Amino acid sequence: MFGLVDCNNFYASCERVFRPELEGRPVVVLSNNDGCVIARSQEAKVLGVRMGEPYFKVRELMERHGVVVCSSNYELYGDMSRRVMWCLSQVAPAVEVYSIDEAFLDLAGMAQHCALERKRYRDLTDWAGEVRGTVQQRTGIPVCVGVAPTKTLAKLANRLAKIAKLANSGPGVLVLSDEAQRREALAQVAVGDVWGVGSRSAAKLAAVGIRTAGELAGVGDAWARKNLGGVVGARLLHELRGFPCAGVAVEDEARKSLACTRSFGQPLTELADMAGAVASHAARAGEKLRRQGLEARLLTVFVETSKYAGLPPPYSFSAQLTLPVATDDTLTLVRAAQCGLERLWRPGRRYVKAGVVLDGLERAGADQQALLFAEVARSPERSKLMRAMDALNERYGTGTVKVGAAVARPGQREAWAMRRDVRSPAFTTKWGELWGLRC
DNA sequence: TCTGGGGTCCTAGGACCC
């Protein structure tokens, strides 16, 4: 059996933990550049603020209703997420952190786990209720729990648990342990709300009269393979029928890629500005690599013009470079990224976004060939320099030390900087912004 | 005027190689 724990309105809930005056009020959290709505409290959902809606389109509505608007504060959310995941690691034998606000729990080892922890539960519903209570008590974050024989069904159970909780007709947990429960649950969920069915597939399904998850579970495998993305669709059906196709990935399995991308505060037209943006992305990507003990073999640079400008496509351009040896060295990555950008750059366009993506990741030091080129690839001085940069930026704040290529021209502000006008304090991770109490 | 960022998996065609 699998459990799925999902935090309710996670970012909005994080804002509330340290600002209890927001309880009961509509709250939304905005994306970078204060561009889109990416999280909403229940009250904001009721007002009709939609997920992903551009801020400028709903600003007036939100002002009218006194909605509290927050710029996103990933330091805070990341730290709250770690606390929630830590709680989960205490109550289940194996945890897969699926996203910042969700985790799958593998319940295969529950019997031994309970014996070790000297815990006894009446049944899985009893256990799930305790998980929910523990997380709420220790972190202040409300969660719901779904339990079922496959991950897809656990997601579905979680969804139903949330709906019932909102209607005050359920405890915030739902266990699907037998065939009758599975069938009943599938009948209640619209096909577009199934994990793995997006808007495109939902439209295709609607066109052939398939509306519920139950009906989807009954379609033929061949049809699913043809119309729902090949093997992906076939797996989805199996999972809905109760046969697991994926286990819980406990160890943070080697990630396959890593990206640093940003939209700009305003469009860029100058190569010098774009080069600065790309260099700063490459530098951040290098930091991420080193923090995770990884090295990259492939680097892709991309730039984009606006999708919404009404111009004919394409609007996205990319260049991929194979690095001579796997590396985590910022200066090498920056140079490669600049090279890629020169290949791509076409003047006379208004660029709104750029990014650096690293692929072909491996554990640092795994590239045997690099040993042959040790002087260039892994000079001890260079590693020392990287460690010193990371240490300074860790100690005195991000951006204390930068590569020259990522610094704006003298007297100019970084043209690629983003907007973030209404960010809440980093309550839990910065001394200067800790929660204050007045006595 | 103003539309996020970070992932995964899959497909396909062209260039090039042996």
Added chain:
DNA sequence: TCTGGGGTCCTAGGACCC
């Protein structure tokens, strides 16, 4: 006239997830 099979690399794009 008849034109293979198996790779890699690169670019691009679709679909989905949170």
